[in-house]
Amino acid sequence: MRREDLEVLTCRRFVADLNDYLDNALDAAIRGEFDRHASGCPRCRIIAETTRKTIELYRRFLPCEVPADLEARLLTAIRTRRH
Numbered sequence: 001m002r003r004e005d006l007e008v009l010t011c012r013r014f015v016a017d018l019n020d021y022l023d024n025a026l027d028a029a030i031r032g033e034f035d036r037h038a039s040g041c042p043r044c045r046i047i048a049e050t051t052r053k054t055i056e057l058y059r060r061f062l063p064c065e066v067p068a069d070l071e072a073r074l075l076t077a078i079r080t081r082r083h
Helices: 011-016 018-022 028-040 042-060 068-082
Strands: none
Touching: 011 018, 011 028, 011 042, 018 042, 028 042
């Protein structure tokens, strides 16, 4: 994202670049704009906090084995919905 894209940081832009924001992959000046937006926009702040907490919780849990019958049913359901 370029600095000129941030003349007015919209909620749509905030959400579109949320992954980079949470991964600290934004330039410091741009990150500052995101921080200011989140501090003044309750919706974006909640989205960022909820996403951050979800990632933290996900990382705490060990991967588990999915029973073969459940995997087969899930794949069937996914294929059915695609068509």
